[in-house]
Each structure stands twice: as C-alpha cells, then as structure tokens.
Amino acid sequence: MEFMGFPLFDFPIFPESASTLAGDVDAIYFFALAVSAVSSLLIAIILFGFFAVYKRKKKSEIGTPTAEPLALEIGWSLIPLVVTMVMFFWGAWVFLKAVNVPEDAIAYSATGKQWMWKFQHPTGQREINHLHVPLGEKIKLTMTSEDVIHSFFVPAFRVKQDVLPGRYTTVWFEATKTGTYHLFCTEYCGAEHARMIGSVVVMAPEDYQEWLDQMSQTMPPAMIGEQLFDQLACNSCHFDMDRGRGPALGGIAGERVELADGRTLDRDDDYLRMSILRPSEHLVDGYQRIMPTYQGQISETSLLQLIAYIKSLPAADDALIADDESEEPEDEDTTTDVVHNAAQLALETVAVTVGE
C-alpha cells in the first residue's frame, strides 16, 4: 500500500535476532509487552466505561460515596509488586548471563576513538569500523577508549557495553546467523557521533578462516607484545620466578595478589593496565618502588598487546625449564632465556588455539 510514493505499513517492527542472547532478551520483551498491552487495555476499557456509565446527568448531581476496603488497596498494591518482581529476577538472570564471559571465549580487542572503532583479531589482523567474526564461536571483546566514553551496540545481538577511557570493559556474544549487522556507538561522543557506526560481519568458520588468510599477515597481539616487552626493557626486572627486581609475570593473570599497602586485588586486565601505567599505585608486597611510570608513553593498542603477552605467559610451574631451582639468580642471560623460552611456548600454544 502506497501513499504519495511512501510505502505505508511497510516498515520493520522487530529487529533481526542473530546471537544466543537475543532470544533471552526478546523473551522478557514479549512478556513485558503482553503485560503492558493487557493492563493498558483493561485500564482503557474501564476508564471509557466509567466515562460512559457515570456521565453527569443533571447539574447538581454528585457522586455516590463508595466503601474503601483495605483489602482492595492491598490487593492492587500486590499485583504490580508480583509482576515487577518477576521482571526483576528474570532481567537480572539474563543480565548476569550477558556480562559473565564464558571461559572458552576467544579474545578480540576493540578501541574506540572519535569517531571510529578499531578492532584486532587474536591472530593479529586489524580492522576499522568492521569486525569479522566466525559463526558459532564465543567472541569476547576487551574494549577501551582513547578519548571520551563510547558504547558498543549491536542491535541484532542485543548486546551493549559502554567503552571507557582509562579502563577496560568487556562484552561477549555468540553469533547464530551469518550476515552483516549494524554496529552503533550509543554513547554520545561529539560532532560525528552518528557516523561512529560500522558493522559486524558473521561468517561461516571456514569463510572466516579464508578471510583471515587473505588479510595482510600480521603477528598475533601477544607476539607483538613480546617484542614490546623487550624494547621497553621490561625483561630486565621481570623474569621467571620471583628473583628479579619485579614480580615474575608467568601465570599471574586473574590471580589474587597482596599489595604492599595491605590490600588484596585480582590481577585482571585493569590491574595489569594500571601496573604498567602507574606502577607504584598497586605495588606488590615485597617489592621496591622502582618501576618507572609509562603513563602517556605507550598507546592503547600497545598496552593491549603487552597485556596479551603477559597473559600468554604460563605459570612458573608449568614452564618446561622451571624445575631448574638451583640456577644462579644473578645470571641474567639465562633467566631471560627462560622467560623467552616460556614466552615462545606460550605463543605457540596461542597460535595452535587460534588455528583451530
């Protein structure tokens, strides 16, 4: 049906569903819609009914006083309470599902800046404003911003997460349908906010692999991180086992640590980031305040790569050469080699995982 060139009744009313989360979100939506439709209709019918039935008949007419039973007040307080509690628990359950990243998710990274999205694949490929992902895999994005707050929103996946400067946030999804979906920035970020859009392209795993292969070959983030680790001379203090001037870094990611000031913290991505940028704020118990600050010296991209490298290091016990307890700690060359060998091993592991 058309009217003056405009197609009437020919517009979308429901977005595409292309992730494992979409069904959960839509289910609450339909429940809430049904509750809303039924209660709005009932209220409208009653209101119009009263308007018709109790219309004033003569000028001096007054209303008839009615009894006001307490049970009625309690009753109609309980109805909304019950409905809203259902929505609360259901909503909280879906939310926790949406924010708790599964262990086996593949780690991608995203950096927002006015006005573009930069993505990096675990195998090193980089993209701007578009993100290619394999179908049926759990994808985890570690995100940060170089300037103001942005927000990562893919309507077809029903996922959204603000992207903040100075810290990491994560979002995860598992695409269930191949196709190209809108990616919007949903936190107002300045003049071209509306053009900070892009797309997420979901491909069959074999097509994705093909796409990766034809992208210019780059090193995985962890491997670039290893080079940075050398260039910045991190390895002169941080090496295997706690014999250096800095703590050993193998296997620390995600573990708890006691700080010099008595606090206990999880060594998550944000902790690692802060420990590189402003090391003395989270000084580990037993170490000196000697590490220089890297605030302003290192880009967001490099930070993500360094962290990827640190996280790829296996715990000391797991390292192949780690049983060598009698090794002289003063022998820096040897220890560095240990770190390097461990890192090499870790990188191979990463490469194998990604290759799958």
Added chain:
Amino acid sequence: MSSTSSDTYNYMMAPEAEPEINKDNYLNDGWRLQDWLLSLDHKRIGILYLISITVFFALGGAYAALIRLELITPGGDLLSPDAYNRAFTMHGVLMVFFFLIPSIPAVFGNFVLPLMIGAKDVAFPKLNLASWYMYMIGGTLTLVAMVTGGVDTGWTFYTPYSTAYSNTFVAAVAVGIFVNGFSSIFTGINFMVTIHRMRAPGLTWFRLPLFIWAMYATSLIMILGTPVLAITLLLVGAERLLGLGIFDPALGGDPILFQHLFWFYSHPAVYIMILPSLGVVSELVATFSRKRVFGYAFVAFASVAIAVIGFVVWGHHMFVSSQSAYAGMVFSFLTMFVAVPSAVKVFNWMATMFKGSIEYSTPMFYALGFIGLFVIGGLTGLMLGTMGLDIHLHDTYFVVAHFHYIMVGGALFGYLGAMHYWWPKMFGRMYPDGLSHMSALVIFLGFNLTFFPQFILGYLGMPRRYHVYPDEFQILHVMSSAGASVLAVGYMIPLVYFTWSLVAGRAAGRNPWRAVGLEWLLPSPPPTHNFHEIPTVDWEANEYRELPEVEPAPMPLRSVPGQA
C-alpha cells in the same frame, strides 16, 4: 458577625445566577512595571513564572521542531552535525531545567497553594520573588550562551566529553543551570514551610488537598536533590576551567563518578516533574467525578513514597556503564518498587470515578489523557528498569519515547489540565468549551503519533542523538515528525483561545466547577490579600455534600461567611 463553618461550605458550593468578574482583584492592584517586577504577591509571581515559562517552552519547542525536521530524511541534509547536537542539547536543557522542573510548582504551586490552604501568601514572599529572579538570571545566561555559540554535550553533560573535549559554552550553561537551581531550592523551602505553618484552622494534614501533598513531596526532592546537581556542575566547571582531575581519567579522575552524581539528582528530578502532575490529576478526578478521592491516605503517601524511593534508584541509568552487575541488581530491585505507589494512584483514580458523576470538561479530558499516557510511560519504564532488557534498550529511541510519555504525556498533560482547571480562578473568565475539547484531542493524537513510533524505532536499535541514520528507520521517523507537526498545531490552539478568553471570555464566577477547596471560596480573580478573614475548614478533601440547586440570596463580599 459569627458564622458556622457549614455556612462556609454551603457558600463555597452555591451556584451563582449571574457570575461576575471580581473587580477588586490582584491584577488591578497596580499596572506599573515595578508593581509586577517587585511584587511580593504569590499570585503575581505565579503569573510572572507563567509568562517566562511559556517563552522557554516555545524556545524548547522550536529546537524540537528543528530536530524533527532534520530526522525526516536519513541523511544530514538540514543541519550540520554540530548544529544538530546543539539543537538537541538546547531542547533538553530548556525543557528540563527551564520548563518541566519549574512548571507546575512555580506557576500553579505559587498561585493556588496559599489559596488552597487558606493563607494570605507563602511563608517567605521575598524569597519567592528572589526565586523568580534566580530563574530569570539562570535562563538569561543560558540563552546568551545559546545565541553566542551553544552547547553540544546533551543535557546530561557526560564527562570527559563535557570537561575535556567539547569546544562549546559548557561552563556558561552550567552556571546558568547552577543559578537556576536556587530558584528550585527557594521554592521548595517556601512551600514546605508554608504547608507546615500556614494552614487554615481545621485544615489538618489529612484534609489537605492532594495537590498540596504532591507539592510537599516535590519540595522535599527540590531541597535535597538540587544541591547535588549544583555540586556536580561546580566540579565540571573546576575540571574544565582549572584542570582539576575529578572526572577525566587522563587527569586521574573517574568519568563514572560524574554519572553517579548527575543521576543522583536527575532521577529524582524526573519525580519533580511528574509528582505535581499526579497531584493535579488527583484534584481533577475528584472534582469532575464529584466524589472524594478513593483511598485518600494511600494516594497521599504514594506521593511521598515516590519521592523517597526516587532517591535510591539512580543507578538504573547506568546498567551498561561498567557499574558492577551487583550494584545494578540493587538499583533494578529498588526501581521496581516505584511501580507500586504509581500503580496505586492509577487504581485509586479509577475507583474514584466508579459511581462518580463525571463531567465532560477539558481539565477532565486532560486527566483522562494523562492516566493513559502515564500508564504507558510507567510500564515502559519498568522495561527499562529490567536489567536484561535494558542492555538492548539503553540509549535508544525506546528511552526517548519512554521519557516523553512521562514528561510530555505526564508532566505536560498535568500542566495543561491544571491550566484549564485554575484558569477561571486566575483570570475570572472561561475559555470556549468546543475549541478546548478539540485541542486536547489534537494534542493527544499528535503526541501519540510523535512518540509511539519511537518505541518501535528503539527496539529496532535506533540510537539516540543521531542526526543521520540507516534508511530502514525512515518511515517511522517520518511518522514521528508528522506527529510533531500535529502536536505543534495542538499547542497553538490554547494559546489563541486563552488570549481570547482574557478579554472576551464569559465571567467564570467564584466556583465554576463547583469544586471543594478554599480557593473556590474566593471571588475570581482573587483579591490581593486573598482572605479578609481566614476561613475554618470542617470538610474533608473533595468532600461532596448535597449540592443546592437554587441560588441563595446574593451576599456582598464583606458578609461572606468566614470572611468577616
């Protein structure tokens, strides 16, 4: 002369054979400029607010028109991105801070609150005048900033964009809003003290009109919430101008702290906007059903409950901001409790109409429209408070539609209902019935056509604050813009007939609606000092006794029972 209170009630409700316009009224008490600009009369200050608020509403509306014109097409072909960002920011700033927040309290609270409780003025008349000046200074600063360059941060001023990245007049507008905040605080203090200290004899707390309860709850939020906004804006200014690191992570600050502070005020501020309308609708439903409000105490305490719970739900604006999921759960849980007092009000209004004597009048039509739109606005608010659903809906047009249902469908419909209800009291003249019924209908239809499609747009994923958008959203945007033009026409009609009414409307008389309330005891428009002698109240709120059919012998003003 002694008189019994029942005489007062009978006099209040007696029909007048030939309603007259009271010549000895506050309007005729001096027409020089200083008689108005330096007046301490709460009624004149109410009129000053009415005029200035209407100007700010018109300006805010003009910006809305620009927004809706731009969004007719998916490309950015009317406004530059910068101009569009300034337009929605100014629309939000003007409508929120200079129309919605002051609207009902500053206009009708000022005008009728003292009349309704039998007082000769508010407790602090000079503070009352000062509040209008604060409003005008703040408003003028904002307008100057707007004309000389504008501001592009959105009315929410999120950091670090507002403190470190925006090149617009953020500080000037922040100062404007800061100054304007004092207007809210002064009004809140004034109303609270007035309600506590200046009620007529016999007017106990549980005989107070429900509008007064709503004003009391609103004042509570104004006094407790506004200082937090002031502090927040000062911190934004300090970071922007002095480089103190508070919110900007590059300076060691925390941008999320800003959001906590901002919403700690701005969520309760939503209740500053809606509570007065809830009070107005309680008055309208009772008056035009000629029946005492069903469950009076529940309706009264529901206002207070909304005000109090409103202070502990701010985090529901921040579910996806990186706030801890467990903090989010607490906020979501508490948010759900707002639904209970809100629903209680709606159910009690419906029960009030049951077996009432319903008059088809313009104020009652606005009350009817209000209830419908408030129900939709409230239910969609619950969806947004549901964490799992908010992931998808946050910062989309669903949010835009939801808060316009509450702020336009709710607050503005309450304001227009109040305007049509108390207009005869304020100016002594009626407005045309047919035209006002029609305009209420036009506004209702225009409003729904504008904002209902935005719910659909929101679930489709259309983000807020976009001046360009993907093609598939266009038809819904066109509908919305078409609705906005209908809405604009709807707003023009009352402007015309109210102006006409000022000079040519028929005399309203003392109590054209035969409503119960001390303001209806006074001649219209009321004399400068309201009551010559303070009346004694011996009736419950909206209590209807048998209405006399016959006009009693006309009494000269001086011998009015209860008026010496």
